Amino acid sequence: MNHWEVLGIEPTKDKRVIKLAYTELLKKNSPTEFPEEFKNLRKAFELATKEAKKLEKAESQSSDSHHEKASLTEESRFTEKPAFTEEDTFSFEEADSFEEAFQGDEEAQAYMEERAPEPIELGSVDSIESLQMALHELYRDVQKRSDVEQWKRLFSSPIFWQVDQSQSLSICLLEFFSAHFFLPEDVFSFIDGNLKITGELSSTKNSHQRDMALALSIYIKSLPLRVGLGSHGQVNADVPFDKFLYHLQLRNYIENKCLYDNLEKSDILQLAAKILPEFKEDFALYEYMTKWLWSLDGYQEIHDLLDSLEISESAEDLLNYQAHAAFKIQDYHSALSLYLKIDQLDRDFLNTKLMFKDIGLCYLHLKEYEKAYFYLASAVRMAFTDIDIRAALTTARRLYIKELQKDEEANVIEIAQLQYQNGRYQDALTTTQNYHRTFVSNNNYLQALCLAKLGQLDDAFSLFQSFFKQYKRRQLCTWPLIVDLVEYCSEFITFEYLFEDLMDELETDDFSRSHEVLYQPGSVKEVAYSERESAVLELSIETKKPSCFKEYWDFIYRQEHAWAVIMVLRATLADYDDPSVAPELRQAALAGINEAMPKVKHNPKWVLPFLNIAYIESDYDTCFNLCDICISAYPNIAAAYYYKGRSFADLEKYEHAVPLLELSAQKFGNQEYGVYSLQFAIECCEKLIENGQPFHNKYTELSQQLKTMKEVVGE
Numbered sequence: 001m002n003h004w005e006v007l008g009i010e011p012t013k014d015k016r017v018i019k020l021a022y023t024e025l026l027k028k029n030s031p032t033e034f035p036e037e038f039k040n041l042r043k044a045f046e047l048a049t050k051e052a053k054k055l056e057k058a059e060s061q062s063s064d065s066h067h068e069k070a071s072l073t074e075e076s077r078f079t080e081k082p083a084f085t086e087e088d089t090f091s092f093e094e095a096d097s098f099e100e101a102f103q104g105d106e107e108a109q110a111y112m113e114e115r116a117p118e119p120i121e122l123g124s125v126d127s128i129e130s131l132q133m134a135l136h137e138l139y140r141d142v143q144k145r146s147d148v149e150q151w152k153r154l155f156s157s158p159i160f161w162q163v164d165q166s167q168s169l170s171i172c173l174l175e176f177f178s179a180h181f182f183l184p185e186d187v188f189s190f191i192d193g194n195l196k197i198t199g200e201l202s203s204t205k206n207s208h209q210r211d212m213a214l215a216l217s218i219y220i221k222s223l224p225l226r227v228g229l230g231s232h233g234q235v236n237a238d239v240p241f242d243k244f245l246y247h248l249q250l251r252n253y254i255e256n257k258c259l260y261d262n263l264e265k266s267d268i269l270q271l272a273a274k275i276l277p278e279f280k281e282d283f284a285l286y287e288y289m290t291k292w293l294w295s296l297d298g299y300q301e302i303h304d305l306l307d308s309l310e311i312s313e314s315a316e317d318l319l320n321y322q323a324h325a326a327f328k329i330q331d332y333h334s335a336l337s338l339y340l341k342i343d344q345l346d347r348d349f350l351n352t353k354l355m356f357k358d359i360g361l362c363y364l365h366l367k368e369y370e371k372a373y374f375y376l377a378s379a380v381r382m383a384f385t386d387i388d389i390r391a392a393l394t395t396a397r398r399l400y401i402k403e404l405q406k407d408e409e410a411n412v413i414e415i416a417q418l419q420y421q422n423g424r425y426q427d428a429l430t431t432t433q434n435y436h437r438t439f440v441s442n443n444n445y446l447q448a449l450c451l452a453k454l455g456q457l458d459d460a461f462s463l464f465q466s467f468f469k470q471y472k473r474r475q476l477c478t479w480p481l482i483v484d485l486v487e488y489c490s491e492f493i494t495f496e497y498l499f500e501d502l503m504d505e506l507e508t509d510d511f512s513r514s515h516e517v518l519y520q521p522g523s524v525k526e527v528a529y530s531e532r533e534s535a536v537l538e539l540s541i542e543t544k545k546p547s548c549f550k551e552y553w554d555f556i557y558r559q560e561h562a563w564a565v566i567m568v569l570r571a572t573l574a575d576y577d578d579p580s581v582a583p584e585l586r587q588a589a590l591a592g593i594n595e596a597m598p599k600v601k602h603n604p605k606w607v608l609p610f611l612n613i614a615y616i617e618s619d620y621d622t623c624f625n626l627c628d629i630c631i632s633a634y635p636n637i638a639a640a641y642y643y644k645g646r647s648f649a650d651l652e653k654y655e656h657a658v659p660l661l662e663l664s665a666q667k668f669g670n671q672e673y674g675v676y677s678l679q680f681a682i683e684c685c686e687k688l689i690e691n692g693q694p695f696h697n698k699y700t701e702l703s704q705q706l707k708t709m710k711e712v713v714g715e
Contacts, residue, residue, distance in 0.1 A: 003045075003047040006040055006044035007025065009021045013052045013055040015053075018052060019045075019049075042208075120134040122150065123153045123154070124157060126157065127159060128168055128169070128172050131169070131172060135173075139176075148184075155191075170209060171208075171209060173191075174209060174216065175212070177191065178212050182248035182251070185223040198213075198220055227255060227285050227288045228284050247276060250275065251285055253271070254271050254285070254288070255288070268298075269304060269305060280309060281312070286318060287318050289305060290322075293305065294325075299325040299329050302321060303325050303326060306321070316342060319338060319341065319342050322338055323335050323339050323358065326338060327358065327361070327362065330365075332365045336359065336366065339358045343355040343356075343538075356376070357379040357386070360375030360379055361376070363396075370400055372399075373396040373397055373418075374533055375536075376392050377393060377397075378537065379393075380393050397422050398422060400418065401415055401418050412431060413444055415431055416428045417520060417521055417522070419431060420522075425453040428446065429447060432447035433447065440470070443471065443474065443476060444522045445463065445467040447463055448464045448484070448522070449484060449488075451463060457489055461492040464481065464484070464488075464489060468485070472505065479559075480523075482566075486561075486565045487558060487561065487562060487565075490565050490609065493569055493573075494573070498566070498573055499570075503566075556599070557603060560596040561606045563592055564592035564595065564596040565606075568589045571585035572613075586613055586616060586617050590614065590622070593614060597626075600626070604630055604632070604634060605633075607629050607640070610622075611623065611626055611627070611630075611639060618650070620650070620651060626640075626643075627641075627647075631644075638668040641663045641677075642664040642676075645657045645658075645664055645680065645681070646680060657681070658698065661678070662681050662702065664677035665677035678702055678706040678709060679706065682699060685699040685702060686699065
């Protein structure tokens with residue numbers, strides 16, 4: 001028996017006749033009572049529908065071939081069943097035009113209108129027939145269909161309480177959702193939670209029910225990988241349902257192609273061209289296609305896809321993709337325009353700095369070096385570990401210096417500071433020497449920093465002293481200068497200079513350690529945006545200080561270190577003049593060391609000045625911490641092994657002390673502290689031998705080493 005005989009009608013291309021025949025026979029072949037008959041009926045309906053379409057299409061092509069309808073090609077028919085697996089058992093009508101694509105739904109609606117002139121109350125459905133009409137009504141409502149609360153109302157109807165209807169109810173719902181599956185993830189999550197589509201129904205013994213549930217469960221599980229549908233709850237209610245459904249089917253087809261097929265970049269543009277004008281603001285779909293193109297390096301295609309859209313400010317991610325794609329294809333003017341637009345969307349200062357990198361790179365490529373430098377300098381303060389930004393900043397700074405050198409005399413201080421920041425210390429020193437008077441008149445001691453960086457510490461210290469006197473005479477804040485002086489030239493500070501100049505200045509009422517702000521190199525000018533910089537960066541003048549986290553914390557660390565060094569110097573130098581005050585001064589120094597400890601970890605080279613004080617004061621925990629910091633960063637520093645070994649010896653942990661002191665002797669070599677290290681190591685071996693430990697061989701070995709070393713040293 002063929003499908004026409006099953007339906008009881010003659011072959012026809014009128015799908016309305018086919019559907020009415022199917023509906024009438026469905027009443028007599030309940031899926032629950034007659035599962036096989038129902039399965040045959042459903043198959044006959046699908047075959048008859050497809051044959052009717054072919055007949056109609058053949059007739060249309062022969063009589064009307066010069067009129068091309070708005071249709072999809074054979075390859076891009078997107079109303080077929082979702083392309084999960086070839087084994088899927090539910091199918092969907094193919095569409096060649098709006099009218100044909102949704103003719104079945106319109107016929108079903110007309111059929112329902114004949115049976116139900118009044119709208120169905122969602123919470124009062126009590127029969128399969130009224131449920132079918134309610135499902136169609138809700139699904140066709142452009143505004144309500146994406147609202148999960150509406151589906152909850154429907155599922156609270158009396159029919160869902162009737163146990164004897166459960167089998168036919170499941171079949172009815174599976175039949176419906178297999179053919180009407182364009183619903184948001186949260187709606188399907190609710191439906192699945194109630195029907196157990198991906199659970200119990202996928203393993204039921206009823207083969208027809210199981211096949212539908214299995215196929216539908218595949219679609220449900222793929223929803224997280226698809227375009228979100230929630231936004232369609234806000235679609236204009238005036239959009240005709242046929243166009244809305246067309247768009248949802250196009251969405252589904254695009255998703256399937258991206259998920260399961262290997263598309264060329266051009267394919268996505270061809271599909272995007274089919275999006276109707278009413279849905280050009282479906283930015284979620286455009287972002288989905290953009291991400292797919294980005295994964296294939298389709299930057300030009302992204303540019304072509306988005307160029308004709310009017311992307312709203314709310315779609316900031318899409319704007320970002322558009323800007324990045326323009327940058328990738330070297331359309332820097334377009335990219336800059338987009339980056340600046342995105343930057344203006346959120347004037348929160350921290351957030352704008354995230355965009356400064358991209359803006360700065362565009363300016364760099366466009367050879368606007370001043371703006372490139374300002375933007376990249378600001379960006380690097382936020383992302384100081386980004387090597388690409390640092391490299392770009394170095395380039396922008398170098399090219400900006402060349403621009404400034406066209407009028408060198410007017411820009412000399414800025415030129416020297418930029419050279420110094422770029423690590424070109426000799427160039428910066430030359431600039432400061434050539435314009436020495438300019439730097440002196442502007443209270444800028446950058447020349448001293450350059451000398452210190454180049455290892456010319458004697459000259460640096462003399463210059464620091466000169467500027468220190470000038471700062472005091474002009475009543476400027478001396479603290480930033482003292483921090484730099486102590487960091488680079490602490491070994492040149494004498495008792496007289498410390499107590500007659502530095503300590504006197506630090507103990508005045510004007511001094512406060514609240515000066516924990518960042519300053520320009522060689523200056524007491526705070527690092528803040530000038531009016532010029534604010535104009536370049538298009539910032540409000542209220543935005544005074546940049547969020548320069550790394551530089552700010554670097555300066556805090558340096559201040560803590562400088563303060564601790566001053567306390568150590570005070571204790572060490574005062575010991576020669578008045579030994580009675582030494583313990584008190586050393587305790588103050590130790591307090592400064594412990595305060596600086598977290599900062600010292602940031603810069604291990606600062607450890608050495610603190611080791612002696614920590615050991616003298618028998619603060620072994622501090623001593624161990626300092627030694628470990630130093631050894632971890634600089635394993636060849638002999639003093640760290642010496643003080644750690646001495647600390648273990650004082651704590652009578654001789655077995656730990658011996659190898660450390662032996663290492664210390666090796667690293668000190670033929671120096672005075674190399675001799676001391678071996679002497680203390682031998683003493684530790686003697687203690688261990690007294691305690692019955694087998695250290696005789698080590699004692700003999702170290703004694704021979706000490707004898708040889710003394711012969712070389714001449715003791």
